[in-house]
Amino acid sequence: LLPLLPLLLPAAHGIAQLGPRPALTQEQLEGVTTASTFVLEQPRCVFEEYGNAVIWLVVALDKDASNFNNSAGPGTPETEFQSFPDPVRAYMTLNATLGSYPCPKPPGDITVLRVGSETSCAQDVSRPTCNGPLPGPGPYRVKFLALEGSVPVAETAWSVPITLRTAKSPSSIPTTGSGHSAGMIAITAILSILFAILLAALVAMLVFWGSDSCGGSSAFSKPESVTVRRYNTHHVYDQPAARL
Amino acid sequence: MAKSDDCIHILQGLLVFGNVVIGMCGIALTAECIYVVSNPHGPYPLLKATENSDIYAAAWIGIFVGLALFALSILGIIGVIKASRTLLLVYIILMLITFAFEMASSITAATHQDSLTPEFFLKQMLERYQKSEPANDSDNEITKTWDELMRQSHCCGVNGPSDWQEYTSAFRLTHSDADYPWPRTCCVLDAKGLPVNLDGCKLGVPGYYNSNGCYDAISGPVNTHAWGVAWFGFAILCWTFCVLLGTMFYWSGIEY
Numbered sequence: 001l002l003p004l005l006p007l008l009l010p011a012a013h014g015i016a017q018l019g020p021r022p023a024l025t026q027e028q029l030e031g032v033t034t035a036s037t038f039v040l041e042q043p044r045c046v047f048e049e050y051g052n053a054v055i056w057l058v059v060a061l062d063k064d065a066s067n068f069n070n071s072a073g074p075g076t077p078e079t080e081f082q083s084f085p086d087p088v089r090a091y092m093t094l095n096a097t098l099g100s101y102p103c104p105k106p107p108g109d110i111t112v113l114r115v116g117s118e119t120s121c122a123q124d125v126s127r128p129t130c131n132g133p134l135p136g137p138g139p140y141r142v143k144f145l146a147l148e149g150s151v152p153v154a155e156t157a158w159s160v161p162i163t164l165r166t167a168k169s170p171s172s173i174p175t176t177g178s179g180h181s182a183g184m185i186a187i188t189a190i191l192s193i194l195f196a197i198l199l200a201a202l203v204a205m206l207v208f209w210g211s212d213s214c215g216g217s218s219a220f221s222k223p224e225s226v227t228v229r230r231y232n233t234h235h236v237y238d239q240p241a242a243r244l
Numbered sequence: 245m246a247k248s249d250d251c252i253h254i255l256q257g258l259l260v261f262g263n264v265v266i267g268m269c270g271i272a273l274t275a276e277c278i279y280v281v282s283n284p285h286g287p288y289p290l291l292k293a294t295e296n297s298d299i300y301a302a303a304w305i306g307i308f309v310g311l312a313l314f315a316l317s318i319l320g321i322i323g324v325i326k327a328s329r330t331l332l333l334v335y336i337i338l339m340l341i342t343f344a345f346e347m348a349s350s351i352t353a354a355t356h357q358d359s360l361t362p363e364f365f366l367k368q369m370l371e372r373y374q375k376s377e378p379a380n381d382s383d384n385e386i387t388k389t390w391d392e393l394m395r396q397s398h399c400c401g402v403n404g405p406s407d408w409q410e411y412t413s414a415f416r417l418t419h420s421d422a423d424y425p426w427p428r429t430c431c432v433l434d435a436k437g438l439p440v441n442l443d444g445c446k447l448g449v450p451g452y453y454n455s456n457g458c459y460d461a462i463s464g465p466v467n468t469h470a471w472g473v474a475w476f477g478f479a480i481l482c483w484t485f486c487v488l489l490g491t492m493f494y495w496s497g498i499e500y
Contacts, residue, residue, distance in 0.1 A: 030405055030448025030455065035421040039447060114447060119422050133422035167412045170370035173363050184354035187478050191347045194485045198340060205336075205492045 015070060018046050021157040022057075022142050025112045033164050036133035037116030043144050043156065044111060045103035050154050053146035054097055059115065059134075060090030062161045065141040070152040080128030081121075085135060092145070093131045115142070139163040255494055256324050262487035263320040269480045270313030276476060277306035280469045290365065290389055290462065292382065298356035299466070302473050305349040312342045313480070320491065332495045339488055343481060350477035357470030362459045366402040370413040374427070390458075391429045399458035400430035405448070407457070430454050 024032055025041045032039050040057075047055055056074055067089060072079050074092035081091045094113060105111050114131075121130035134140065139161035146154040280303040291299070316339055323331035372386045394400055401407035405426040408415065415427060423446075431445035431453050439445050444452030 028450065030453065031425050031446060032448070034409055034425045037422050037425075110447075110449060112447070114443075116422050117446070119420055133420065165409050167410060167416070170367050170411045170413060173367045173370075173411070175361070175363050175367055179358070180355070181358050183474075184351070184358055187354050187474060188351050191350065191478065191481060194481065195340075195343060195347060198343065198485060198488055201489060201492050202336065202340065205496050208496065 015152050016049075016154040018144075018154050018156050020046070022144060022159040024162060027110055027112065029112075033162070034116075035137070035165050035167055036135075037114055038134075038140075038162055038164060040113045040115060040142065040159075042101050042105075042111040042113055044101050044105045046144070046156065047098055047101070047146050047154060048103060050146045050148070051098050053148045053153055054095050055101070056092045056145045056147060057094040057113070057115070057142055058090055058092050058145050059084075059140055059142050061085055062139040062141050064089040065143075065158050070145060070155065073150055074147070075128045077128070080125065081130045081132050082123060082125050082128065091128075093129050095129060134164060137164040137166045255490065256327075259324045259487065259490055259494060260321050262483070262490065263317040263324070266320075266480070266484055266487060267314045267317030269483070270310040270317065272310070273313070273476060273480060274307050274310030276472055277303040277310065280473060281307070283469075290368065290386060291360075291466070292385075298352050299470050299473065302349040302353040302356065303469075305345055305352075306473055306477060309342055309346045309349060309477075312338075312345075313484075316342060320487075324491070324494065327498050329495060329498050332491060332498075336488060336491060336495065339484065343484060343488075346477050346481055350474050350481065353470050353474035353477070357467060357474065360463060360466055360470075362402050362457075365459065365462060366407060366411075369402060370407070370411050370415075373413065373415050374418065375414040376418045391427075393458055393461060394427070394429040394454065395433065397458060397461040398432075398454045399456050399461055400426055400454040401457055402459050402462075403457040404455060405430055405453060426453070 022040055022043065025039045027039075029039060031037070043055065047053065058068060060068055064085075072090075072092075074095065077083070078088065079090065079092045080088060081093060084091045094115070101111075116131065116133040118131040119133060121127035122132035124130065140163075141158045141161055143158045144156045145152055281300060316335060319331065320335045320339075322328075323335050368386065369390060372383050373390050374387050375383045408426040409421075415424075419427075425446055425448070428439060428445075431439035431442070432451070434440050439452070441449070441452045448455075
């Protein structure tokens, strides 16, 4: 019986476990996760031995991942995108053959899969394998599943949970209390002081109007009132030209 | 007597010089404020929409203050040379009034400039950009201004494209997140105004979208104008303070 067990086990499971598990792309992209999409690394050099298989992406909520049955077929009402997440617990999409994932990956190429990019078929039940936008922030888990015909032959492990972005309301942005900059406080303070000094000087000036305070005898006199009178103490006559 | 004659003449000369400088600065202030008011620079609709355009009130005051300073400086020169008490008293009082107005203008410009934080523009952009039922004309103006700003300055949002992801917005109500993670004007556009690579833009591949925020492009011109009005006004007022003190001292020494 014992020698039969190794033969039975592969036949019972029939699915090869391939690694690595799917993950978000390592590329520096602004839209790695948005509110309804995320970007996965393509499964390059993973399904090399399964040239005849069709590789599907299975997407499930984190809590439903372990309940997924590999024998569920794609494109059926049990796995259609349009009924995800209720009552469909996991949907299958993004089918491709090995030719779409050539190995090795050319350096410099951006090889990604954008999950959630097809908006045109999101409500169209005639397209159950639609790659539609995800209905919530998740978290989600994904795995790749290779089917030959309708028989699953290989799969990867489930990914780590992927959480999408949640958007806050703009009314949560604080616009009050911006504070006053040092410059504005300096301008206000200095100008107020200068103005106060000027007013005080004006008051002092008017109060001491006319009284000889700092001026006194050395007051500035108006140019017109100064008359310099020439005193001729002697009459100077022209001397006669001839002196006899 | 000769020494105080010299003092008189030096003081008169200083006051005349001070008034000449005030007159020239008044003209310069008027010119600068006319420029601020009439310059059709980009962010003006954004400011106008918020009814927070104090900078323009400050600039309008600055225009009239500048003209007043010029006129009063001529009056001051005449008063100093003629050593006329009445003329100089009129000059001093009118100058104080002008001082008060310019003080108000300068402080308003400085305060207004403080209120233009990134959060202020972010909130306005999220609430009004591409609003589907524009309440009034200024919503359309805001959309047009932002589109032009993003196209010309090659920027996106206030802090970056992630603004559109971090917050819900009027834009998000009419444009699905999967198709429009950020507006199309954030993409690198070709000569016809279409995105060079739409998928690259949606993914956020560097080179196909504008990754930096527009706040610098907005705050640059607005700051220059605000500081121009505020600090130039402040400088003029400091100089005017000195001249006024000198004039008061001169006035109190004139023989009546």
